[in-house]
Amino acid sequence: MPSTTKRRIDFPERLRAHLAIARLDHSIKNLFVLPGIIVPLSVLPGLLDLRLIQRLFLAFIAITLVACSNYVINELLDAPFDRLHPVKCNRPAARGLVHPGIAYVQWLLMMIAGIAIALRISRTFAVTAFALWIMGCLYNFPPIRTKDVPYLDVITESVNNPLRMLLGWFALTSTLVPPVSLLLAYWMMGCYFMALKRFSELSEIGDRGVAGGYRASFKHYTPESLLVSVLFYASTATLFLGAFIIRYRIELILAFPLIAFTMAVYFKLSFKSGSAVQNPEKLYREPLLMASFIATAVVMGLLLFIRIPQLERFFMPSLPQVQAISNREVTAGTSHAALVNDLPEIFNYETRN
Numbered sequence: 407m408p409s410t411t412k413r414r415i416d417f418p419e420r421l422r423a424h425l426a427i428a429r430l431d432h433s434i435k436n437l438f439v440l441p442g443i444i445v446p447l448s449v450l451p452g453l454l455d456l457r458l459i460q461r462l463f464l465a466f467i468a469i470t471l472v473a474c475s476n477y478v479i480n481e482l483l484d485a486p487f488d489r490l491h492p493v494k495c496n497r498p499a500a501r502g503l504v505h506p507g508i509a510y511v512q513w514l515l516m517m518i519a520g521i522a523i524a525l526r527i528s529r530t531f532a533v534t535a536f537a538l539w540i541m542g543c544l545y546n547f548p549p550i551r552t553k554d555v556p557y558l559d560v561i562t563e564s565v566n567n568p569l570r571m572l573l574g575w576f577a578l579t580s581t582l583v584p585p586v587s588l589l590l591a592y593w594m595m596g597c598y599f600m601a602l603k604r605f606s607e608l609s610e611i612g613d614r615g616v617a618g619g620y621r622a623s624f625k626h627y628t629p630e631s632l633l634v635s636v637l638f639y640a641s642t643a644t645l646f647l648g649a650f651i652i653r654y655r656i657e658l659i660l661a662f663p664l665i666a667f668t669m670a671v672y673f674k675l676s677f678k679s680g681s682a683v684q685n686p687e688k689l690y691r692e693p694l695l696m697a698s699f700i701a702t703a704v705v706m707g708l709l710l711f712i713r714i715p716q717l718e719r720f721f722m723p724s725l726p727q728v729q730a731i732s733n734r735e736v737t738a739g740t741s742h743a744a745l746v747n748d749l750p751e752i753f754n755y756e757t758r759n
Contacts, residue, residue, distance in 0.1 A: 423503035433470050469573055520539075531573060535573060559604075671698055
């Protein structure tokens with residue numbers, strides 16, 4: 407644990423500390439924006455032009471600034487707790503290298519700059535970017551500070567996933583409405599990753615008392631409860647992803663084995679000592695995970711632009727489709743015989759070429 411003895415900090419060291427708490431190396435998380443760009447492009451490929459590239463460049467700058475603003479306040483407010491962590495005690499704020507007043511100004515200025523750039527893209531994009539910033543405030547600031555509440559910490563932190571998807575979507579267009587099933591799948595997949603991060607952190611620290619001092623939610627978690635939540639998030643994510651695939655893009659069902667394999671690799675990594683799961687910005691060091699992730703992303707990206715009619719015929723509904731009775735209002739007094747007479751109107755057998 408670093409010494410708490412006060413010493414004079416020169417300007418270059420202070421500057422490096424304030425740059426470090428913005429965590430620019432975490433900008434890799436902006437890749438979560440890409441599905442929000444690729445999906446609408448698969449529907450309206452004509453949107454791809456030079457102006458779009460310029461908007462996307464501005465969008466990534468705006469998203470990075472807003473995200474960095476959240477990282478600044480996260481590191482500042484977490485400093486007293488990070489000093490109790492065996493690794494995070496070496497962060498600049500935990501070591502006392504960050505000036506709190508300057509850090510608060512840095513936090514606000516980065517947000518203002520990010521929102522100002524976001525407004526150049528569209529009002530909808532700017533509102534979504536501001537929502538991303540607000541979620542950072544709810545996650546970090548007491549008395550709400552959702553990061554201290556078990557399960558709510560995972561859910562509120564992971565809501566940044568669909569927000570990032572929306573930012574990519576609204577950087578492209580504000581006319582198409584993103585499918586709710588896709589947003590929910592993205593949210594629950596983020597919960598899956600975050601819950602495994604919590605599991606890996608708790609397993610790494612080992613001592614429940616030390617873990618609870620570092621993060622209040624760890625006072626209520628156990629490895630077993632976290633793994634149960636992981637199963638819930640994984641099941642819910644695949645449920646909503648399946649709903650999106652069946653309704654909008656049946657070809658993506660071919661990518662399911664790759665998706666499942668990537669999730670399995672990530673799950674296994676969470677049991678590894680010093681796992682990169684605890685620090686997602688270091689996941690690039692895991693070759694098998696990166697290979698499976700890239701393969702999954704490439705296959706899904708291609709399938710968004712490919713039509714396979716044979717798949718549609720293979721998964722064609724084989725059961726009758728239930729519809730409302732159009733010519734008769736069903737009431738409590740409607741007889742069984744009347745309903746039987748209306749059966750041809752209730753069941754509509756569809757055939758597709």
